[in-house]
């Protein structure tokens with residue numbers, strides 16, 4: 001079945017042009033220029049408070065640049081075929097199935113098509129046995145699996161993930177990583193922040209490294225991990241950069 005994300009004009013690359021974000025005169029992101037092409041897995045790294053969450057929020061459209069620009073390839077301001085998943089999943093006080101159905105219905109999808117996609121999604125991500133359970137009673141790992149499944153069901157061209165596994169144990173983390181890899185294999189562009197160096201090494205094709213609100217390295221992951229140019233990135237990889 002053709003779906004919105006398949007028919008929607010390509011929204012990538014996403015370009016930030018000297019994008020900045022300031023609150024009450026404090027520059028939290030500064031002059032970030034970055035192009036995110038289709039089909040890659042970009043991992044955003046940096047110490048606590050470096051600006052990773054803000055960068056993802058700015059790309060997704062939850063906050064607007066206070067200077068510079070964010071430009072989607074098709075010219076839309078905030079395309080629908082993009083999604084974001086947070087460290088703590090935002091779930092409705094409804095069943096697992098209803099959590100999947102709600103955003104599809106909100107986009108105007110008919111009941112029958114919606115039911116079909118919900119069933120398909122529940123099965124694909126091993127959630128069928130949990131379909132009728134209140135989503136908020138699921139374990140943390142199951143909740144995050146549901147949040148990712150819900151994002152996938154919307155057929156995004158790009159998915160922003162803000163430290164999606166930092167509250168999870170290693171086995172739940174592996175499940176989420178496998179989901180991310182499968183999304184990527186289907187062509188969904190991934191932009192994800194993480195603190196976890198092992199995870200970054202496993203998942204990254206490209207790295208964006210932030211330090212105090214500035215993008216100080218951006219490029220292929222193997223080059224970054226072999227020897228980053230910036231001393232702050234060196235220190236971060238050695239575990240010596242705390243903030």
Ligand SMILES: Nc1ncnc2c1ncn2[C@@H]1O[C@H](COP(=O)(O)OP(=O)(O)OP(=O)(O)O)[C@@H](O)[C@H]1O
Pocket residue numbers: 023028046047048049050051052053054055195
């Ligand atoms: N609305 C806001 N007003 C003022 N300061 C803010 C606001 N939002 C974020 N900040 C500050 O901006 C900086 C970057 O925050 P951000 O959440 O992006 O960091 P991060 O790299 O994701 O950190 P962490 O790894 O700890 O989650 C932090 O110092 C934070 O306190």
